[in-house]
Amino acid sequence: MPWISGRSARILTHERARAGHRSVMEAALALARRTSLTASVTRAQEGWSEHGGARVASQVELSDDLPLIIEIVGATERIEAALPDLIALAATHATITLTETRLWAPDEPPRP
Numbered sequence: 025m026p027w028i029s030g031r032s033a034r035i036l037t038h039e040r041a042r043a044g045h046r047s048v049m050e051a052a053l054a055l056a057r058r059t060s061l062t063a064s065v066t067r068a069q070e071g072w073s074e075h076g077g078a079r080v081a082s083q084v085e086l087s088d089d090l091p092l093i094i095e096i097v098g099a100t101e102r103i104e105a106a107l108p109d110l111i112a113l114a115a116t117h118a119t120i121t122l123t124e125t126r127l128w129a130p131d132e133p134p135r136p
Contacts, residue, residue, distance in 0.1 A: 030127035031103035033110055033120060035094040039067075041117035051113040052094045059106045061098035068093060097125065 035052055043051035049065055056063035068091035096103070096110070103122070114120055 026129045027126045028129045029100050030097055030125045031100050032095060032097045032123045032125045033103055033107070034123075035092075035096070035110065035114055035118045035120050037092050037094065037114065037118035038089050039092060040089045041092075043113040043115065043117075048113060048117055049092055049094055052096065052110070055106060055109050055113065056096050059098075059102060059109075061096050061102055061106060063094065063096045066093040066095070067091075097127065099127065100124075 035048065037048045039047070039049070041048040046054070053063050053065070055061075096106070098106075107122075110120060
């Protein structure tokens with residue numbers, strides 16, 4: 025089977041977190057595109073961090089600053105090469121986790 029060793033970097037942040045003039049989410053997705061990594065963003069209903077406290081979405085009024093989980097996956101060497109940029113964009117507005125994973129890499133590229 026065409027499995028390869030990979031890494032998954034998760035950035036735990038919130039919608040208003042900034043990386044310069046962009047949101048951390050936009051900056052992370054741009055980095056993933058530039059470095060040919062796969063990325064996904066999940067908007068959470070509730071979260072807590074020591075720095076930012078509680079962030080909650082109520083049914084009456086949805087918050088515009090909910091927690092985000094940005095997951096970026098790729099081959100080990102690509103993730104390792106992107107880590108300095110990920111750390112720089114997250115700065116003090118996020119927590120980053122890094123885990124080993126296996127990636128399915130079919131021999132034939134996907135069709136557009």
